[in-house]
Amino acid sequence: MLDRKFVLENLAAVRANCEHRGMSAELDQLVALDEQRRAKLADVQELNRQANEVSKTIGQAKDPDERERRKDEGRRLRDAKDAAQQDHDRLDAEVHAILRTIPNMAHPDAPIGGDDTSNLEVRQGSTAPRSFDFPALDHVELGKRLDLIDFEGGARTSGAGFYFLKNEGVLLDLALQRFAIAELMKRGFQPTITPDLAQNSILEGIGFMPRGPETQVYSIEHSDLSLIGTAEITLGGLYSGHVFDADQLPLRLCGISHCYRTEAGAAGRASRGLYRVHQFTKVEMFAYTTPEQSDALHDELCQIECDLFDALGIPYRVVDTATGDLGAPAYRKFDLEAWMPGRGEAGEYGEVTSTSNCTDFQARRLDIRFKNKGEKGTHFVHTLNGTAIALSRAIIAVLENYQEADGSITVPEVLRGWMGMDRIGPR
RNA sequence: GGAGGGGUGGCAGAGUGGUCGAAUGCACCGGUUUGCUAAACCGGCGUAGGAGUCAAAUCCUACCGCGGGUUCGAAUCCCGCCCCUUCCGCCA
Numbered sequence: 001m002l003d004r005k006f007v008l009e010n011l012a013a014v015r016a017n018c019e020h021r022g023m024s025a026e027l028d029q030l031v032a033l034d035e036q037r038r039a040k041l042a043d044v045q046e047l048n049r050q051a052n053e054v055s056k057t058i059g060q061a062k063d064p065d066e067r068e069r070r071k072d073e074g075r076r077l078r079d080a081k082d083a084a085q086q087d088h089d090r091l092d093a094e095v096h097a098i099l100r101t102i103p104n105m106a107h108p109d110a111p112i113g114g115d116d117t118s119n120l121e122v123r124q125g126s127t128a129p130r131s132f133d134f135p136a137l138d139h140v141e142l143g144k145r146l147d148l149i150d151f152e153g154g155a156r157t158s159g160a161g162f163y164f165l166k167n168e169g170v171l172l173d174l175a176l177q178r179f180a181i182a183e184l185m186k187r188g189f190q191p192t193i194t195p196d197l198a199q200n201s202i203l204e205g206i207g208f209m210p211r212g213p214e215t216q217v218y219s220i221e222h223s224d225l226s227l228i229g230t231a232e233i234t235l236g237g238l239y240s241g242h243v244f245d246a247d248q249l250p251l252r253l254c255g256i257s258h259c260y261r262t263e264a265g266a267a268g269r270a271s272r273g274l275y276r277v278h279q280f281t282k283v284e285m286f287a288y289t290t291p292e293q294s295d296a297l298h299d300e301l302c303q304i305e306c307d308l309f310d311a312l313g314i315p316y317r318v319v320d321t322a323t324g325d326l327g328a329p330a331y332r333k334f335d336l337e338a339w340m341p342g343r344g345e346a347g348e349y350g351e352v353t354s355t356s357n358c359t360d361f362q363a364r365r366l367d368i369r370f371k372n373k374g375e376k377g378t379h380f381v382h383t384l385n386g387t388a389i390a391l392s393r394a395i396i397a398v399l400e401n402y403q404e405a406d407g408s409i410t411v412p413e414v415l416r417g418w419m420g421m422d423r424i425g426p427r
Numbered sequence: 428g429g430a431g432g433g434g435u436g437g438c439a440g441a442g443u444g445g446u447c448g449a450a451u452g453c454a455c456c457g458g459u460u461u462g463c464u465a466a467a468c469c470g471g472c473g474u475a476g477g478a479g480u481c482a483a484a485u486c487c488u489a490c491c492g493c494g495g496g497u498u499c500g501a502a503u504c505c506c507g508c509c510c511c512u513u514c515c516g517c518c519a
Binding site: 046 | 445446455472473474475478488489500
């Protein structure tokens with residue numbers, strides 16, 4: 001959510017930003033409603049002040065008649081205040097409803113464009129795509145032949161989009177998690193395992209919409225909880241309502257969680273195998289910073305993602321995400337797309353991680369602030385998130401890039417210690 | 428799940444209907460004193476919204492876990508909820 005005052009004072013820029021992102025908001029309506037709201041607020045405060053004044057004199061009133069007269073006056077003022085307050089609250093709710101539909105401002109360097117075709121490639125990984133002297137299989141086929149992934153069993157048990165990992169598939173999943181956590185701890189991230197469910201108010205604060213027909217979110221019946229789509233939600237919720245001292249920032253956290261997504265409306269899109277599933281595990285990075293720190297920390301998160309995939313020996317490219325593809329909370333977003341040799345005709349890039357700087361957009365709704373020592377008042381923190389490893393998609397990349405002619409999979413060097421083997425199969 | 432105790436400022440902890448945004452202590456900031464450090468002493472020290480100003484000063488309003496209620500007036504009384512804690516039960 002943007003600051004109300006900021007929106008009112010920067011209408012033209014906010015309007016342009018909405019257009020760049022392909023979103024619309026009732027800005028004119030907002031201006032009119034907020035003007036009424038402020039007038040009402042002034043009424044409320046004035047009536048309240050008068051009522052308080054009257055109340056103070058009641059204790060001192062000497063004769064009972066005078067006392068009663070003042071009580072009546074007090075009652076009258078409180079009633080008038082309550083009426084004005086109701087008007088104000090209604091207007092305030094309407095203003096907020098509009099405010100919530102306005103996306104975050106975008107970084108001035110973010111490419112402007114309607115969708116991912118406008119994304120700008122900014123760098124490539126240190127590993128070049130391999131040329132195969134045999135027909136490369138996709139991870140679905142590899143997973144089946146080596147008995148690592150059971151999609152049919154997943155469908156039978158839970159429905160399409162679910163799967164069982166089996167055998168070395170389990171070890172590979174755990175090894176990737178352990179590898180990511182070790183690397184992040186080296187870099188000063190505090191590791192956590194987060195809840196897989198969160199309250200809807202937290203989801204909304206992060207920018208997810210738990211309700212509605214297009215929702216990506218599974219909600220728990222008869223409760224205020226939803227299954228999280230990413231640990232960004234829980235790691236952001238962790239400090240909701242908190243005021244940091246400036247010298248505690250930047251605070252780097254990482255969290256392991258399961259991630260649940262309905263993928264409503266995603267049917268037909270590139271979704272074979274593990275690429276688009278209803279449940280996967282993820283190691284997520286999250287940071288709280290001051291406004292001055294967030295751009296640099298965003299670069300740091302992007303660099304870590306690159307380091308991890310370079311260490312895994314998986315080819316990738318990084319794109320600067322276009323305004324229309326940014327989603328509401330992000331100010332800027334970098335996606336890391338790994339080379340997947342089994343995808344499409346002869347391999348394609350597919351998104352494996354992404355990192356966003358959400359500036360104060362999430363912090364405002366979650367009420368997360370910081371305080372400079374010796375300075376009056378508080379400021380909203382900036383929040384950033386980035387995928388360290390999304391297990392489902394990382395597994396695709398490992399299996400497809402490391403497949404061998406004999407049907408086996410070479411285990412990437414950095415995972416061998418964690419897995420306790422250097423080869424899966426052949427079978 | 429049952430029974431009890433509790434949720435007040437950064438922390439500790441007073442406050443059971445009125446002048447309480449809230450005593451006191453600690454921490455913190457500024458100053459005095461001081462070879463240095465410490466101690467002592469003096470002063471300051473919440474957040475948000477609004478009005479005001481070039482900027483301040485200043486003023487107003489709200490906030491004592493959350494939400495309702497009673498009352499002219501609620502940190503204080505009543506109801507519901509949440510969280511913490513102790514004991515019992517159950518359980519991975």
